[in-house]
Amino acid sequence: MRIGELAIATGTKAETIRYYEREGILPAADRTDSNYRDYSDNHLAALTFVRRARQLGFSMAQVRELLALSDRVDNPCQVVDELVREQLEEVEQKILDLSSLRDELRLMLRSCEANRIGECRIVESLARPLR
Amino acid sequence: MRIGELAIATGTKAETIRYYEREGILPAADRTDSNYRDYSDNHLAALTFVRRARQLGFSMAQVRELLALSDRVDNPCQVVDELVREQLEEVEQKILDLSSLRDELRLMLRSCEANRIGECRIVESLARPLR
DNA sequence: TATGCACCTTGTAGCAACTACAAGGTCAAG
DNA sequence: CTTGACCTTGTAGTTGCTACAAGGTGCATA
Secondary structure, three states, X not given: OOHHHHHHHHOOOHHHHHHHHHOOOOOOOEEOOOOOEEOOHHHHHHHHHHHHHHHOOOOHHHHHHHHHHHHOOOXXXXXXXXXXXXXXXXXXXXXXXXXXXXXXXXXHHHHOOOOEXXXXXXXXXXXXXXX | OOHHHHHHHHOOOHHHHHHHHHOOOOOOOEEOOOOOEEOOHHHHHHHHXXXXXXXXXXXXXXXHHHHHHHHOOXXXXXXXXXXXXXXXXXXXXXXXXXXXXHHHHHHHHHHOOOOEHHHOHHHHHHHOOOO
C-alpha cells in the first residue's frame, strides 16, 4: 500500500506520515522499484495506534513510551496504566481550567449591555489588573 | 519603569515583553540614555490587557483585534461581543472534546485487570481502528 | 577606584507537532 | 505522448513564546 492509501485509511496526511518516519515514531517502509514507500498491514496497525494515542492527547514522547511498552509483551501492565493515569490527570486539569475560563467569558457577555466600546464592560474587564 | 519591573508587575517574562513589541502587540517603549526601555503606566495597562486576553484563551490575532477595537471608542460594542462569543464557543467545544477523552481514558483504566502487557486491554484499545 | 553583580541590549536558535511549499520523478489513462 | 494524479526530497513556516550568547550599564560595596 502506498503512502496516499495509508493516509486515507488512517485519516493522516502523507506529510505527517513521512514526519513520523523521520522522527522514528513509525518504522521505515519498504520501497518499490521507483522508490515509493510501500506499507504493510503492520504499518497500518502501528499508525492507527499512534493516531489514536495522539487523539487521546498523548504527546509524541508519551506515544514513544507506549510503543516501546507495547513491544515488550512481558512488561508489567502497570507501567502503561501509570501513563494513562497521568494523561487522565492532565486532561482533568485542563477541563477545570477551561471551565473557569468559560465561566469568565460568560460573565463578560452577560455584563455587556452598553452598546458603545466607550462603555463596554468587556473591554473594561480585560483591562483589569491580572489576578 | 524598566522592563524587569514591568515583567514582575504583570507576571510576564522580559523576553515575552520584547517579543510583543517586535510583533506590534505592544507599542515600543521610550528609551533611556543608556538605551534601556522605559515604560509608562499606559504600557502597564496595555500589557495587562494583553496578558488577560491571552489567559482567557484568545489567540494573538484575536488580541490584535481586541486592541484595535478598544482603541476606537465609538465602535459598536457588538463587535467585541462577537469575538467573546466565538471564544466562548471554542472553549465550550474544547471542554466537550476533553470530556469524552476523559471518559475514554477512565474506561481504559477500569478495563485493565490483567497484569502483563500481553493481555493489557489498554494497549489493545489503542490498537483499535480509528473512529 | 575597582569590582562584582544584577540588570539591560540585540540577535539567533529552539520547542511541539505538524503543514506547506518547491522542484522534480513515476505511472496509468486517453 | 501528454495530462494529471501521485510520489520523492528538502526546506521553511506555523504559534507563542523561551533560551541562550556576547556584550553594555548601573549601583553598592571593599
